[in-house]
Amino acid sequence: MPSAVDDLKQALALRPKLRVMISHGMYDTVTPYFATQYIIDHVPAFGENNRLELKLHAGGHMHYNIAQRVPNQGDCDEAVSGD
Secondary structure (H helix, E strand, C coil): CCHHHHHHHHHHHHHCCCCEEEEEEECCCCCCCCHHHHHHHHHCCCCCCHHHEEEEEECCCCCCCCCCCHHHHHHHHHHCCCC
């Protein structure tokens, strides 16, 4: 059965400049970050190692609320700029 991970692997393989940042709340029990970390650890390296990264932020499932927008925005800006 196809999955989003298969699509991600294909996209990383076909687009050498593609970078992906996945953002998770540390206390999220709906979509726990360690499951995502496990998946990321098993995605083959296509080119540079820093193209696929997981960022953890304080909070739960909705960690992007008003109190957390500033740190989240900084991570997003960094991911988009390629720094």
